[in-house]
Amino acid sequence: MSMEKELKKLENYYVTKPDGILTMYLNTDLADPEQQGGEWKIHFKNGMNNFDHYLMESGDKDEKRNFRAIKEKLETYIQDYERNLSKSLIVFASSDGELFFAQPVQMPVKTEFFWEDHPVLDQLHQLTEQFPKTGVVLVQQENVKILEAELGALQDTTHYELDLNTEDWREATGPHQAQATMGKGGKNPQKEEFEDRFRAHQQRWYKRLAPTLDKMAKDRNWQEIYLVGAREEAEEIESNMNKPVKEVVNKNLLEHEETKVLNEVVL
Structure with missing residues (x-):
């Protein structure tokens, strides 16, 4: 309830x-x-x-x-x-x-x-x-994690991934897998190719995600929404949402533990 x-x-x-x-x-x-x-x-x-x-x-x-x-x-x-x-x-x-x-x-x-x-x-x-029902949207390229909080406490976590084959967002059911890297100074041609492709299509892909976030905010009665991630990515999502966003937080917190994210962003 x-x-x-x-x-x-x-x-x-x-x-x-x-x-x-x-x-x-x-x-x-x-x-x-x-x-x-x-x-x-x-x-x-x-x-x-x-x-x-x-x-x-x-x-x-x-x-x-x-x-x-x-x-x-x-x-x-x-x-x-x-x-x-x-x-x-x-x-x-x-x-x-x-x-x-x-x-x-x-x-x-x-x-x-x-x-x-x-x-x-x-x-x-x-x-x-002071701490109404809140949605915190953490974005990092093709990964989006959504935290729902009430009275500052975590209530639910949802994770979406961009399916690059269909170019649609789907709810992830398994553990999140971050993009592999080659370490400091190393090159990963696959990763570089992906990032080039992502930048080219970022606007269109985030535009497809925004209605999902709007519907979630309406259905779950979020009183406040925070977008967290690289400013360009977060602002791209915000520009396509109908629901007002309280704050864009320019930090990469997607891999951080959920309660720590709430402490940093909401409390």
Whole structure:
């Protein structure tokens, strides 16, 4: 489910006592100077204990029992999450068992805890505005890799290759194979011939690719698009697209690991 649909669902979710909804925004970024000693674990523990004490003093045994059921479930989730920390973790969990939304995100949040009859969505709204659903198109001659991200996190990767026999773009199903080279100073007549041919037909070939990117952007509801690659190639694609491009990034990142690309281009 897209974040837009998740938000609509969360905006309309309410419970009545003795049920409640736990909202947690937890900063777990180890690069944060204030998190070097794993302080996020202390913040999590204190947050849970504060609600525990509050509900104990309230005297509502049913509500206290319901909260503790969520607390136990969340503690189990955190044990797994700790093995692969992101910068932050956002959780909305209801004691009626109908809602458990846990979203690791690759941007910092302000650590906050709420126990209400509804999810507290202020920070999530801010994040979706700052980091909307995004398409990052990495282009390198006859290879194009498309990264889809939401809240700065990778959601999907698609790879297209130009079939030089048919001169059509096709979605690649196997691992990407880069063009072979002869090393520094060496000559590769095949590669040179290919590059000459590519330059001669580049405009026409990228014009054929642009409608595919436009359709993908529409179908997947991209709010922002980045084109990454040699400026001439990226701008050629941009000139043939109907969808607006937020930024052309003049870097060759096609072979880089996807999350590193997002960190460099989007975050």
